Amino acid sequence: MAQSALFKSSIGKKFLMGLTGLFLISFLVIHAAINSMIWFNDGGETFKKWGSFMGTNPIIRAMELVLVAGFIIHIVDGLLLWKQNRDARPVKYAYSNPPAKSKWYSRSMGLLGTLLLIFLVIHSAHFWIPNRMQQGLTDWHNEINLYGRMLEVFKNPLVVAIYVFGCISLFWHLLHGFKSAFQSLGVNHTKYNQTIEYAGIAFSVVIPLLFALMPISIYFGLVN
């Protein structure tokens, strides 16, 4: 069998993008589920319990490394795609009028991804990075009070606005990314397409909406 350099090839890059994308989607589910526990309004009890489980369990912490790798691969692969695709058309059209069937958000995944990357940096600087810094390499149980910090950070309307904007970018990114991942992995079949399509839309709405409601409800004092 002839050999091909899988990850250098165009299809290999799509494959990696889809695979890491689906992995990051699974992370979003867990992240949203645990954070939703702030709405129990039990002074953050349940949220803290699960939050510190995620921050101290060795298996989860090992998975966290895989998650970071997933983010990095997804971002680097995305940048590579963006660059190669830009170079593939050195002379642009003077006048372009894209067909309605090709959606603006599908054409703008590079832009949406960049917005999300900026958001990711801001977001991890708020919570994840300070927490891991305090924990250091060994002192895992010495966590910062994430719940208290959340209530603090989201007093600022500008921060709330940035988070909501981040969630809107996530919505458009997922609206393309969810079903696109399946196509890239070669799953496109009349039996499943409708399910994937609807699941993708539902997921893209529900997850970013949950995330956006967190800073909003904290800002309006609905979480205590």
Next chain:
Amino acid sequence: MKVNLKVWRQKNNKAQGALKDYAVDGVNPDMSFLEMIDVLNEQLISKNEEPVAFDHDCREGICGMCSMYINGRAHGPLHGTTTCQLYMRHFKDGETIYVEPWRSKAFPVVKDLTVDRSAFDRIIAAGGYVGVNTGQAQDANTIPVEKENAEKAMDAAACIGCGACVAACPNSSAMLFVSAKISHLALFPQGQPERKRRAINMVDQMDEEGFGNCTNIGACEAECPKEIKLTNIARMNRDYLTATLIEE
């Protein structure tokens, strides 16, 4: 009717090109777009100017030569047609119409509106064939082919290699074309022995030619004159991935 054209003029591959304005009068609404360009060229010749170079052959939507990016769309505003099947009645009297060549690193401009699409030929040469003699027409019936597959293969084989998919794709990706060519052979029993190798060789050649990477936008499917489906790209992904990841 009268139209105002903005046509890309470029002497040769090395020269700088630019859009040039031309007013074409006395256009019959039932002329095809190519016939309107013929009228323009008659005018230019009578004025001793260089006519606009453009590709065309069959003028009935089957050869795939008539590459033109018209008013921001591959083959113009209609769906499922080539430039030769586009009629002037679809434009307004006095309309300004942009006419540009396909834009892709892999399709260098030869002159004016003509581009070099031999990258497609090299992709076909890399694996778009069945390597043994499969017999005469009547021999085709000696091996049963599922009706479903025959239909899908026929749909994929409708690809005329025009390159509109590349022209319309924001990434200049050739995956719709390559997947159509891979699919119509992959769906037949005669295409099986070389199926995996074919996927690898054709994809490798496609990458080498400098086409962009598909990001599942779907502009190709929307603009393809033969309405080739994105399902073909998924099939190509499957064939390529199983060939590289699973096969020995």
